[in-house]
Amino acid sequence: MVDLQVTLVVVPRERFSYTRESLESIYAHTKFPFELVYVDGGSPAHIQRYLQQQAAEKNFQLIRTDHYLSPNQARNLGLAAVKSKYVVFVDNDVVVTPGWLTRLVECAEETDAAIVGPLVCIGQPEAGIVHLAGGEAHIELQQKEKNGKIKIKRRVHEKHYFVNRRLADVQNQLQRIQCEFAEFHCVLVRREIFTKVGVLDEKLLNTREHIDFSMTVAQAGGKIYCEPASIVTYVPGPPFELSDMPYFMLRWSDAWELASLKHFREKWDVTEDKYFQKRYERLGLRRHQAFLKPLVRRFTFGKRSRWLEQKIVPLERTLNRYISDRYQQELGVRG
Structure with missing residues (x-):
């Protein structure tokens, strides 16, 4: 058996009705060898049957709970089954493009990054609207003097690059960069970083989990990159079932x-x-x-x-x- 470098962990984001399109996209456009762990947190019966059928046909590991999971709960369940050098977390409403995984791995190998995020678009893939191409996330210290006393305030700084721009308009400005965060729509992580920072924080039920993880990794000395040669698209509803x-x-x-x-x-x-x-x-x-x-x-x-x-x-x-x-x-x- 080949010792695979990458395991994809697919988790629910906010709906189940895009499961088929997302999974088919992964298998259609991913040539780089991978294992797949699919975490199914309480999907409706028709989605559960589809995933069971696909797991049998494609020989991937399906982890099923009969109750809903928060995203970090689902990611930690999947992470526990990963033995490879890299884990790539992918939400179940993301579609990918040819070469996406190869370019993420190349970036990690060439930069020794702990985290690599692709260029993430939003909406229908053909629209080419940028959601994220790297960004900034850190704690800023603000010093103020009041009544002769110095007070330090800690504030969150967060900035997304190229948000809501047309990909065609900014393509020539995009390049691999070291940045301060990636989002969990799709992100490659060097598995060994979890031995330093622990698993994902499950008390962050639905927001700020990407900022929390990125800042935690940065504190531990891990580098974060955005690789815009890798392109994926987050496809939110509507429609919904x-x-x-x-x-x-x-x-x-x-x-x-x-x-x-x-x-x-x-x-x-x-x-x-x-x-x-x-x-x-x-x-x-x-x-x-x-x-x-x-x-x-x-x-x-x-x-x-x-x-x-x-x-x-x-x-x-x-x-x-x-x-x-x-x-x-x-x-x-x-x-």
């Missing part, structure tokens, strides 16, 4: 987001400033854009009704609390 709704609602629940932000803030001892206030103000926005606004348009003949949306938001938040509370209760019963 009805069976996507419970997981999407939990994944982007107010409870999970508030708990994640609180833990991140305390872990890194950072000031609760505009960086966090902006996120508090946007609580529920993903759910409202994915389900609430399309639902309203169905009853208003395709037109937007802000008045009706505002009336429904409190009901949606109540439903969202019920979903997250029920999940916690069921998790407690499972023990």
